Amino acid sequence: MFTQSSIQLEILKKRAYNLRWATLPEGVIPLTAADPDFPSAPEIGEAIARYAREQYFCYTPPEGLPMFKESMAAYFQNKRSIPALPDFILPVDSAAFGIYITCKAFLSGGDEAIIFDPVDFLFRYSVETVGGVAVPFAIPAGVDNVDFSQLEQLITPKTRLICLCNPLNPTGKVFKHTELEQLGKIACKHNLIILSDEIWSDIVFTPHQFTSIASISEEIRNSTITITGFSKSYGLAGLRIGAVMASNVQHYERLMNVSLHRSTIHGANVLSQVAATTALTQCEYWLNDFLIHLQAMRDLCINELNALPGFTCIAAEGCYVAFANISSTGKTSQGMQTLLMDKAKVAVVPGLKEWFGPGAEGYIRLSFATSAEILQEAFSRIKQAVA
Structure with missing residues (x-):
């Protein structure tokens, strides 16, 4: 249910706005707005129909x-x-x-x-x-x-x-x-x-x-x-x-x-x-399966982020976002967001005052409500960009 095969990228590129697939240039992986890449539970679509x-x-x-x-x-x-x-x-x-x-x-x-x-x-x-x-x-x-x-x-x-x-x-x-x-x-x-x-x-x-x-x-x-x-x-x-x-x-x-x-x-x-x-x-069954997938994606994110030079990230207790401290890289939140966008073709949310308040400076936020394959590709690109 929460695998790469269930994600329909062509539909997401037409419908997923708010800094995601439909608004970013072709080839960019969006780890931005906290919105799942997966389709909703089938019962919901059937009830609407x-x-x-x-x-x-x-x-x-x-x-x-x-x-x-x-x-x-x-x-x-x-x-x-x-x-x-x-x-x-x-x-x-x-x-x-x-x-x-x-x-x-x-x-x-x-x-x-x-x-x-x-x-x-x-x-x-x-x-x-x-x-x-x-x-x-x-x-x-x-x-x-x-x-x-x-x-x-x-x-x-x-x-x-x-x-x-x-x-x-x-x-x-x-x-x-x-x-x-x-x-x-x-x-x-x-x-x-x-x-x-x-x-x-x-x-x-x-x-x-x-x-x-x-x-x-x-x-x-x-x-x-x-x-x-x-x-x-x-x-x-x-x-x-x-x-x-x-x-x-x-x-x-x-x-x-x-x-x-x-x-x-x-x-x-x-x-x-x-x-x-x-x-x-x-649809509680769907939510329960989603949570199992998200916990695995959280762990993947934490391991990858903490392996990057200058990055540290504490495992989230809730929410499907990772809030990574990048202050030891010497870059600002905006500077890191720009680097990842330009060099890695990965979009993240910078810890700017207008997004989260002044306490977010020195951090970036990444959403992990996607597949393991998409996350692994994103981190492969990030590693090369920050090496």
């Missing part, structure tokens, strides 16, 4: 299809130990939009939100787009235990939100129960909202275990907005589907109001909700 054959594409309820909300609630209950209610789950057109509407709902102009550094740019972008101020909290790659008492020192009278990314993109850290409990207690003490982005929560490598912060206690749960999606776990990025979950009616109504779903200006696509429901109810 069945729905489409009936030729009715009516408006859905503004709050989402009942089957989506119920399957999402079952997922949170059974997989995340959260007593989720379908009524408080809102399908959105991506986890990224979920981050944005959470910031919109709970931040006003000049309000502060604490974000991690490094972390995906969407947090800073969303906070600043709604007029907030993003305050970085450093969590360097390789930090085993985070002392969130240091984060508490960043809290001011203007702080309203703590943005949690778990597992953490780009470093691959999976936060421990004790770390999350400490963070949750700090948020409750200061009456702050926790925005918990858990889009990577299905991609966790053994022996590590994922804990959803909303599962720790009722008090923490009532301060948490949980966001997830289907692009990382099931390869549905182009379907633009995610979910936002509140734990009380007040928070849910604030999210609904800023989402503009009731006005029909925004809303989750009906085919996307069908696809996501199918993924949750029929």
